[in-house]
Amino acid sequence: MPPIEKLSIPAPEPPLLWMLASIPHDSNAPDVSDSTSYNAPRSLRILIVEDEILIALDMRDLLEESGHVVVGIADSADHAVAIAVRERPDLILMDIVLAGPHDGIDAALELRERLDVPSLFITAHPDLPMRERAEAARPLGFLVKPLDEGTLRRVLARL
Amino acid sequence: MPSCWHATAELRERLTQQRLLSRELNHRVKNVLAMVQAMVRRTLSDQRPVAEARELIGQRLQALARAQDLLLRTDWKDISIKEIIATELATYSERIVLDGPDLRIDGRNVQTLTLLLHELTTNAVKHGALSDASGEVSISWATVGSGANARFWFRWEERHGPTVKLPVHKGFGTVLLQSTFSAPDTKRRLAFEPGGLVYELDIPLAGLIQASANG
Numbered sequence A: 001m002p003p004i005e006k007l008s009i010p011a012p013e014p015p016l017l018w019m020l021a022s023i024p025h026d027s028n029a030p031d032v033s034d035s036t037s038y039n040a041p042r043s044l045r046i047l048i049v050e051d052e053i054l055i056a057l058d059m060r061d062l063l064e065e066s067g068h069v070v071v072g073i074a075d076s077a078d079h080a081v082a083i084a085v086r087e088r089p090d091l092i093l094m095d096i097v098l099a100g101p102h103d104g105i106d107a108a109l110e111l112r113e114r115l116d117v118p119s120l121f122i123t124a125h126p127d128l129p130m131r132e133r134a135e136a137a138r139p140l141g142f143l144v145k146p147l148d149e150g151t152l153r154r155v156l157a158r159l
Numbered sequence B: 001m002p003s004c005w006h007a008t009a010e011l012r013e014r015l016t017q018q019r020l021l022s023r024e025l026n027h028r029v030k031n032v033l034a035m036v037q038a039m040v041r042r043t044l045s046d047q048r049p050v051a052e053a054r055e056l057i058g059q060r061l062q063a064l065a066r067a068q069d070l071l072l073r074t075d076w077k078d079i080s081i082k083e084i085i086a087t088e089l090a091t092y093s094e095r096i097v098l099d100g101p102d103l104r105i106d107g108r109n110v111q112t113l114t115l116l117l118h119e120l121t122t123n124a125v126k127h128g129a130l131s132d133a134s135g136e137v138s139i140s141w142a143t144v145g146s147g148a149n150a151r152f153w154f155r156w157e158e159r160h161g162p163t164v165k166l167p168v169h170k171g172f173g174t175v176l177l178q179s180t181f182s183a184p185d186t187k188r189r190l191a192f193e194p195g196g197l198v199y200e201l202d203i204p205l206a207g208l209i210q211a212s213a214n215g
Helices: A054-064 A079-087 A104-115 A128-137 A149-157 B003-044 B051-074 B081-088 B088-095 B107-126 B170-178
Strands: A047-051 A069-073 A089-097 A119-123 A141-144 B096-099 B136-144 B151-159 B187-193 B196-204
Touching: A047 A054, A047 A079, A047 B051, A054 A069, A054 A089, A054 A149, A054 B003, A054 B170, A069 A079, A069 B096, A089 A104, A104 A119, A104 A128, A119 A128, A128 B151, A141 A149, B003 B096, B003 B170, B003 B187, B051 B081, B051 B107, B081 B088, B081 B096, B081 B107, B088 B136, B107 B170, B107 B196, B170 B187
Parallel strands: A047 A069, A047 A089, A089 A119, A119 A141, B096 B136
Antiparallel strands: B136 B151, B151 B196, B187 B196
């Protein structure tokens, strides 16, 4: 009688990994949008890589409302690299699943290597294989869609 | 080989498939939620009266839902541009003149094109050629060039409507029209000409349509 083969049930994935130190929401902390009680974070030059233009425009407005400068919006990995090489941003908000042969992780890897620009990944579903692949780009972390405005502001304020 | 082995292998295969489908569904749902979030946030940021913003949000969500219906029918693959236009402008079909080849738009661009048409239609109904009984809209498109240099050209032209007035407020709809399709070397023109609003889009064909149809 052959040995009974066990069905391999995949182990549940660990909770979302924050490579950036955890950013708890402290209700007593000053709101970063309140300029009267908070030293405004430095203005960052940011490239948005997102292939849904509606989401990209919303991100642009959120960033500009927080005092940052959006140097461009790219809808593909290749476009992201082209803009980053030209504009030299401080940071890239990088969607992972993009149109075209390369994804956001490919672009983040290339831009980390060529320009040493860090990426902050924004994705709908950061699963473990994806995060493991992304680690080589030494990203600042992962934010999950739909994007929480307060979390994004707090992350950027710490940079 | 014992039949229980086959059953085990089949069950394992089904579990794997189910997990992949769940993951894909989760990804799409989160993306749609992110789009809804962006749409609501930007509409509310336009400093409109609440009642007007509520109506605009409802209409934009309806447009997004129509795009989802189209995508569901083809399992998120390519969709005829004529079908996308017909779906968005069904109410005004007798006042729309279409001129262009029947391209298959890649599923990834269907929501964007639907929202673009929705914003143009909404404006035409409120202020432009579709706001009175005499106006009409001409929608034309073409592919220009070939290979890697091929372009998609699109034109929305309103005619015989009321006298065009320049908008006093640049809302999110206008921003969307002036920013949509963020591929490199995209050209857009939004003009409030005396005869009616004209909007033109000139973008790389690659990525807009299915690769197999790009030729």
